[in-house]
Amino acid sequence: MMEQNRTALVLGATGGIGGGIAKALCRHGWQVRGLARDLAAARNRGPAHVEWFEGDAMRGADVIRAAQGVSVIVHAVNPPGYRDWDRLVLPMIDNTIAAARAAGGARIVLPGTIYNFDPAKTPVISETSRQHPKSRKGTIRVELEERLRLAAPEVPSLILRAGDFFGPGMRASWFAQAMVSAGNPLKRIINPARGAGHSWAYLPDLAETFARLLDLPERLKPFEMLQFEGIYDADGQQMIRAIRNAAERRLPVYGFPWWLISLVAPFGGFPREAAEIAPYWKHPIRLDNSRLTGLLGNEPHTSPEIAVRNSLAALGCLEARAVLPAPQEQ
Template sequence: METTNTALVLGATGGIGGAIAAALLRHGWRVRGMARSLATARKIGSSRIEWIEGDAMRRADVMRAADGASIVVHAVNPPNYMNWDRLVLPMIDNTIAAASSAGARIVLPGTIYNFDPATTPVIDGDSIQRPRSRKGEIRVALEERLERAAPEVTSLILRAGDFFGPGVRSSWFAQAMISSGKPVRRILNPARGAGHSWAYLPDLAETFAQLVEVPDQLRPFEVVQFEGLHDKDGMQMVKAIRRVCGREIRSIAFPWWAMSLLAPFGGFPREAVEIAPYWRHPMRLDNTRLVGLLGAEPRTPLDEAVRASLVSMGCLGDDATLGAQVSLT
């Protein structure tokens, strides 16, 4: 069966999945996307993706969609990020079964939440995973499943910090720091100290596309760190926003104290309190292995990345030229 240059992207209607799909398309891959609603997928996703109806919670659907694929990108999350304890691990089990049947490599966007930031200032391939939250524990269990499946089922995990960029709908940059749809009047800075890690999504997606094109150099269970922007003093992102906007903009500290008070009631405050340590302690991703594989990490200049992000959010007015350049579809 022909498997060359065919990718199944689970979660292709989302920010990270859509960006990876777009990068693979630019590299000449045939890309399939699986979605519960084809009408919705065709409306918000790329027209160049071959859409297949299915649910990541149904193994038969995933196996059918993966038939003939050489990679399966697992960028799917539970709807509205709810019910992680019941949905995340069954979904990766279905992906492992599908990849095994198709002879495909699993590609997974990794997070930093597998680690304790108070004891892990630098993440590399040998860093010990000590999660601080329930979601972090589930992510550790997910990665352990991939490791156990190797070498029969190969996998690639590319770990990165907080996403920002065009098409990123759920992020600290787009939902906390900046208000979408209007000029930037103030910056709400979540940083509580130095050393936060950011990942510009188009660069991260390009890295995925380049890595899957060197399969012979990848280990059966490969874990690579994407360095991105290591905000050494917690102010580099704020300063970049000011430079792009061309004026001094007031920076306000994010109200972590209010999140602590409201956390017992659940919702966003509880989620924020869980990840507050990742804004308090420095954490850098060591990309030595990545550079060894690719020669260099794809990296857009910070101001250019911030400008593209703000244009996408509608914060710098209309700019059709730039918008076309940074489109993920």
């Protein structure tokens, strides 16, 4: 692999996690490319300093063309609205693997999920934890990661697993779409949790972690699987307290209508997809970042109070008075 080549293709660069990683890589001196169906829209709303290629992640030839000469491909694309995972997820990773192979063995970088695990049996996830998914989505994610494992070492890969994403630029999230109402002043909080112990990943910290890891390619295994601890809400109330502190008043808290989701889940669409991940809001899951901190020394970490305040300001729920500091080491 061309380890000294610092050119990366970010698939999904117009999205939350992909855009965050693209920005972090640019800060670290990488030349970053993006793939978009609508170039004008991508240039208008996507990260600055990205070289855009017209194409679709579902078309293998488009991905191969955009990946020519890169050393890293960030695979941060998912089906929109939680739909069509069984039809889209695996063909997209196959296209990425083919493009990485055609580029001479570019490293594939994947933001991992916790759906690969049974939350009732795996309260702590490490790189050695057994993957036994309980949902269709989880089964697909396991197969996706297995394809990356089988492609190594010819095509090396880095999986960094994290909890629920939130942060500036992350609008497709439980934080932005369920807990608060984006674009509106805070009046109440919807709490999806049905128990204590939930893992959150603040996007700027997670993106910075990806960039720091890619600055150390010689230390990564051909198939590297790491966990990002992020913010662990041990009592299920830490995020509630942080939102209330940001609002500077005691907002009322309501439970998420899981009963309604279960009732309409048989009709498909978002309710069916959401019902599948309901157990991850019931059982505690923490991510063991021992291997990650062994590589980096420390995990980039922003305090929950600052992370939540900045996220709410970016969503238009607060006055834009919070200034995002550079991620700090814990």
